[in-house]
Amino acid sequence: MLQNLAWAVSLILIAILAGVFVRVIRTSHLTDAGPDAGKSSARWRSRIFWTLAVLFVPVIAYSFTYLPYVPANDAGNDAILVEATGYQWRWELSRETIPVNRVIEFRVTSADVNHGFGIYDDKLRLHTQTQAMPGVTNRLRHTFNVPGTYKILCMEYCGMVHHNMMTEIQVVAEQHDD
Template sequence: MYQSIAWYATLFFVFLIALAFSFVYGESRKLREYGPIQEKGYKIRKFYFLGLLAVMGFASAISLSKLPYHNQHVLAKEDGKIVDVTGMQFAWELSDENFTVGEPVQFRVTSKDVTHGFGLYNPKMELIAQTQAMPGYKT
């Protein structure tokens, strides 16, 4: 859900910035002070702006579509395990510490004192999932 909100907010603000640039570009064309040299500059600027817009739009779409967050609506199956995780200063408290390979697990993460980072790593020590443990919230 939050990834979708971030995606739509990004698209909205990119649209507003493009709209502002388009307005400035349109207004700057109305000034005819320098003659034919200015016309050539406008043509170059137009293609530069459109090219920059295309590159940035493509880069944003690619980078935002590959965020490392899984769909939050995919929860553990009914037969899966639910583990309550509580962070505290210098320690983590888990309701269960024994897991079976292949069994779906849902972690409900919170904190007793301050915000803590909770991460899951694969055997190569690469981060595969992470969330923030915050007092008063379950993530």
């Protein structure tokens, strides 16, 4: 979603920049002469400013509606708690199986050095991340929408066996007892 917006904004900026280059090339041979030469230039700058303002203010306002941040007042007491502690060179989780479509709150810390806590799907696409630091507990809230096996990898070099610092978490459909 945000990548599509970034592509659209990039293409618009490229088109504007190309237009500026074409304008400069087409008018570079002209010379300013006479007392009204500055007025024309000022009018042109004013038109450019207001055109860009009219184009970019809505784009920026629209992009703020899709920011991926959790609201600060999200009390959400229904989250399932998972304690995650990083050690050289392993992760310890309080739960290894969690339900799909439920808010999961990971409380991430480290017992020794800084680690990066990243959750990847089976295609190794990063879903969410935070830092694991000694003496600090970071809260990471995430909802898994697809059942499956997710890998938790260390994303910050933490020593010689850093590359083996991974574990898995199973996301399963909730079973209802009828």
